[in-house]
Amino acid sequence: MSQWSKLAPAMSMVSSTVAVSLALSSPLQAASFTIDNITGTWFNLQGTSVFNGVGTDQVRWGDPATLSGQSGLNFQTTSSLGLISSGSNFVLGELTHLNFPVWGGTAASGVDLLLSMAIDGVDYDFNYTFTIDETPNVAGLCPDFQISTTPCDDKIDFTSPFSTTTFVKNGFQYTLELLGFSRTIDGFAPVSSFITEEYQASSAFLVARVTKDPNSIPEPNSLLGMLLLALASAGIKRRGFH
Known part of the structure; x- marks a missing residue:
């Protein structure tokens, strides 16, 4: 033979x-990924010398004008997502803006968020910049974006583009897409900013998705x-x- x-x-x-x-x-076959060790840390607070919480997931600023305390931002992460399937939306954390009156000259103007996570044991970092528009709480002097009847609303803008990162699993290329903030956990109610009434809070979920490159071999x-x-x-x- x-x-x-x-x-x-x-x-x-x-x-x-x-x-x-x-x-x-194949591109139609969903793959699974372990996403954990998710953290959000505030840094590079700008515009004020009156602040606390930099280096943590809760940052505060301003000299309080009432007993309600300082204004601030929280980012509460989903510490471990376990197995995530490609093509499905999932929540990395919830952003909350707390709006309380602070004295003029002590408000912040911007802050950055360092978002970190591990995908199948490999660490990835993302940086985001937020613009803070603290307004004078005087009737008749409120900004054009005012939506409540309480003088005056404050605004948080998400000024950084939402990043992506690529990685390889089982020889195929995948992309982690940060889709942005959404009022709902499915990611289908996107928001690009918060307009928050005094003594109130606004929240949104940071939604992401892993997709396979359809041309990947x-x-x-x-x-x-x-x-x-x-x-x-x-x-x-x-x-x-x-």
């Missing part, structure tokens, strides 16, 4: 194995691994060749 005759069944099995592997990893190393696995399964031994 020729070497080819001996190898033909095994190579046929290799081809079938690779084909099945590729089919199972396995890396050569991944294909080689499939071939070697198939060859081993077929029982092909080097000593069997003559």
